[in-house]
Amino acid sequence: MFEFGPILRTLWRNKTGALLIIVQAALTLGIVSNAAYVVHDRQQLIERPTGIDEQNLFTLRIAQLSNPKSNYQDVIRDLDEIRRLPGVVDASFGNTSPLSNSGSSSDMTNEENPDKPVSVLTDLFSTDSHGLNTLGLKLVSGRFFNDTDIGFSGSVFGNGADLSGIVLTRTLADALFGKDVDVLGKQLMGSTVIGVVEPAMVSYVAQDYATGVAFIANFVANDSLTYIVRCEPGQLSQLMVKVPKLLQKLDPNRIVRNVRPVTEFKQRSYRRHISMVKMLTVTMILVISVTGLGIVGLTLLWGNQRRRQIGIRRALGASRLAVMRYFLTENLLITAIGVVLGVILSLALNQLMVQHYQMSALPLSYILFSMLAVLLLGLLAALVPAWRSSLVSPALATRSV
Amino acid sequence: MLKMEHIAKVFRTDTVATHALRDFSLHVKAGEFVSVTGPSGAGKTTFLNIAGLLEPFDGGSYQLDGISVHGLSDSQRSKLRNEKIGFIFQGFNLIPDLNIFDNVDVPLRYRGFGRAERKRRIEDALAKVGLSARAKHLPSQLSGGQQQRAAIARALAGEPAFLLADEPTGNLDTTMARQVMELLEQINSQGTTIVMVTHDPELARRAQRNIQIVDGEVADLTLRQAV
Numbered sequence: 001m002f003e004f005g006p007i008l009r010t011l012w013r014n015k016t017g018a019l020l021i022i023v024q025a026a027l028t029l030g031i032v033s034n035a036a037y038v039v040h041d042r043q044q045l046i047e048r049p050t051g052i053d054e055q056n057l058f059t060l061r062i063a064q065l066s067n068p069k070s071n072y073q074d075v076i077r078d079l080d081e082i083r084r085l086p087g088v089v090d091a092s093f094g095n096t097s098p099l100s101n102s103g104s105s106s107d108m109t110n111e112e113n114p115d116k117p118v119s120v121l122t123d124l125f126s127t128d129s130h131g132l133n134t135l136g137l138k139l140v141s142g143r144f145f146n147d148t149d150i151g152f153s154g155s156v157f158g159n160g161a162d163l164s165g166i167v168l169t170r171t172l173a174d175a176l177f178g179k180d181v182d183v184l185g186k187q188l189m190g191s192t193v194i195g196v197v198e199p200a201m202v203s204y205v206a207q208d209y210a211t212g213v214a215f216i217a218n219f220v221a222n223d224s225l226t227y228i229v230r231c232e233p234g235q236l237s238q239l240m241v242k243v244p245k246l247l248q249k250l251d252p253n254r255i256v257r258n259v260r261p262v263t264e265f266k267q268r269s270y271r272r273h274i275s276m277v278k279m280l281t282v283t284m285i286l287v288i289s290v291t292g293l294g295i296v297g298l299t300l301l302w303g304n305q306r307r308r309q310i311g312i313r314r315a316l317g318a319s320r321l322a323v324m325r326y327f328l329t330e331n332l333l334i335t336a337i338g339v340v341l342g343v344i345l346s347l348a349l350n351q352l353m354v355q356h357y358q359m360s361a362l363p364l365s366y367i368l369f370s371m372l373a374v375l376l377l378g379l380l381a382a383l384v385p386a387w388r389s390s391l392v393s394p395a396l397a398t399r400s401v
Numbered sequence: 402m403l404k405m406e407h408i409a410k411v412f413r414t415d416t417v418a419t420h421a422l423r424d425f426s427l428h429v430k431a432g433e434f435v436s437v438t439g440p441s442g443a444g445k446t447t448f449l450n451i452a453g454l455l456e457p458f459d460g461g462s463y464q465l466d467g468i469s470v471h472g473l474s475d476s477q478r479s480k481l482r483n484e485k486i487g488f489i490f491q492g493f494n495l496i497p498d499l500n501i502f503d504n505v506d507v508p509l510r511y512r513g514f515g516r517a518e519r520k521r522r523i524e525d526a527l528a529k530v531g532l533s534a535r536a537k538h539l540p541s542q543l544s545g546g547q548q549q550r551a552a553i554a555r556a557l558a559g560e561p562a563f564l565l566a567d568e569p570t571g572n573l574d575t576t577m578a579r580q581v582m583e584l585l586e587q588i589n590s591q592g593t594t595i596v597m598v599t600h601d602p603e604l605a606r607r608a609q610r611n612i613q614i615v616d617g618e619v620a621d622l623t624l625r626q627a628v
């Protein structure tokens with residue numbers, strides 16, 4: 001039924017073309033399995049939940065013309081007026097735009113055991129009592145800030161002792177004090193932990209410490225003071241027009257700038273990863289196309305070179321199906337050899353990435369899937385040329401001398 | 402064995418239609434050795450191709466061993482060709498990439514024989530044509546006469562009832578041609594029906610019956626009716 005033996009012996013006598021396909025199939029497997037893994041890895045990073053309602057958030061900043069610094073009373077008035085607009089869920093200030101990958105980060109240290117202090121790099125995010133609802137955070141225990149908690153320190157964190165309290169994400173609480181330890185009332189950098197919220201990324205994305213956030217209620221009147229507005233679903237774009245108009249009306253003597261949806265910041269923060277995903281996807285498509293076309297070309301060439309032989313086989317009793325089967329089997333054998341070599345290449349490539357780019361080991365499923373994909377590619381690419389070859393008339397055997 | 406009635410075959414190209422066979426009728430009985438002669442372009446190969454199911458025909462009827470071949474599917478026709486017909490060509494038509502053993506094996510694989518059965522048949526056929534020692538040689542490593550004998554072995558291995566040969570000695574010198582002819586006569590004496598196209602009058606005479614094709618028709622009606 002399948003002429004493995006004669007096909008292999010024939011291939012052995014026509015090594016060059018076969019070798020080309022073998023190398024291409026091996027390279028394809030090596031590249032595609034690793035690239036697919038990196039793409040998936042990055043995709044997961046990009047798609048991991050932020051824990052905030054980023055789809056419905058936008059932010060803006062205020063540039064004062066007369067007074068260089070924002071006045072707390074003005075900010076409170078602005079935010080109150082914004083909240084009154086239909087379609088607005090809530091609004092608050094923050095020291096930066098969420099997911100912008102810029103903000104204030106610092107080491108937080110748990111000094112409960114003076115011999116073994118635990119330090120964790122932390123996103124410090126200062127906001128007001130509306131921060132919880134505006135960002136869409138979920139309180140796990142304790143409480144978030146109220147209006148009287150607001151402090152007025154020169155820097156974001158200021159002096160811990162001046163703060164009325166500090167709220168941690170569960171991720172940060174776990175990292176500092178241990179998994180699921182009740183941290184309410186614990187002392188941290190001179191302040192007291194008053195609440196815990198579910199893990200969320202606020203200032204940072206893409207970093208390892210992104211979900212380790214400490215919230216503080218501190219008003220810092222500097223350039224990066226940011227208004228954060230949470231809208232009802234579908235209201236974002238119209239409010240991005242209305243809110244700046246309202247602010248302008250409340251005080252014409254200033255400029256509203258940087259009105260942007262938070263998803264845009266997120267997009268920008270992942271820029272590197274997104275372009276990596278794009279580049280690798282294009283590479284995969286290119287490699288697959290080149291290999292596919294190579295197989296198509298070679299099978300066509302072989303079919304044309306062997307028209308006479310096909311005619312003879314037909315005369316000796318080969319049906320069209322048998323001729324197709326011959327060429328498909330031949331192709332499958334070649335790609336199969338390439339696939340076996342490709343697995344080795346793939347593992348070697350992954351080993352390099354593990355050593356130099358902190359990648360994890362390639363899961364078996366990626367190798368198996370890529371093996372199947374390359375075999376299928378070979379089969380598909382050979383299908384049309386094989387079918388063309390099967391159309392060769394058996395009369396060719398007697399007509400050509 | 403072979404029963405053709407009023408066969409017509411027209412080759413059409415964009416501008417011309419060539420009537421390669423017209424009203425072509427012929428009966429060949431089982432066990433006969435028929436030689437076919439005629440001028441170049443008369444339709445000898447066309448007749449052989451239709452007889453061997455290599456080409457379709459445009460009119461008339463053809464029964465091969467009692468089976469009407471009209472309307473058979475490609476796979477049915479391939480199967481019939483594989484089981485009943487052995488081909489010998491002027492140009493030998495061995496597959497250059499395969500050694501003699503594998504060449505003889507080709508039709509047997511399409512036949513679906515098992516490994517042992519194929520091996521036995523190949524060895525028998527090669528012994529019959531005196532090429533047992535050359536099984537592992539490539540066609541290019543054999544002389545013309547040896548190649549043709551290998552091709553005959555390939556045609557015989559499936560034990561077809563019907564052997565079709567198109568100028569089997571056309572590419573061979575006289576000595577080798579005689580050897581091949583003797584081989585064919587020996588095969589015929591064991592019961593295989595043979596139809597052989599040849600340009601060599603001496604070889605044609607050695608057959609039991611000679612058919613002349615002129616202009617797509619059997620020329621000598623008395624010969625046709627003598628059957």
Ligand SMILES: Nc1ncnc2c1ncn2[C@@H]1O[C@H](COP(=O)(O)OP(=O)(O)OP(=O)(O)O)[C@@H](O)[C@H]1O
Pocket residue numbers: 412413414419420421439440441442443444445446447448
């Ligand atoms: N595929 C084809 N297309 C068009 N015309 C063809 C084709 N095959 C054969 N012919 C024509 O059919 C006629 C019969 O050809 P055929 O090959 O049967 O002749 P022949 O008797 O075998 O000749 P020769 O002795 O030279 O081999 C010729 O005129 C030939 O040109």
Ligand SMILES: [Mg+2]
Pocket residue numbers: 445446447567
């Ligand atoms: Mg001819």
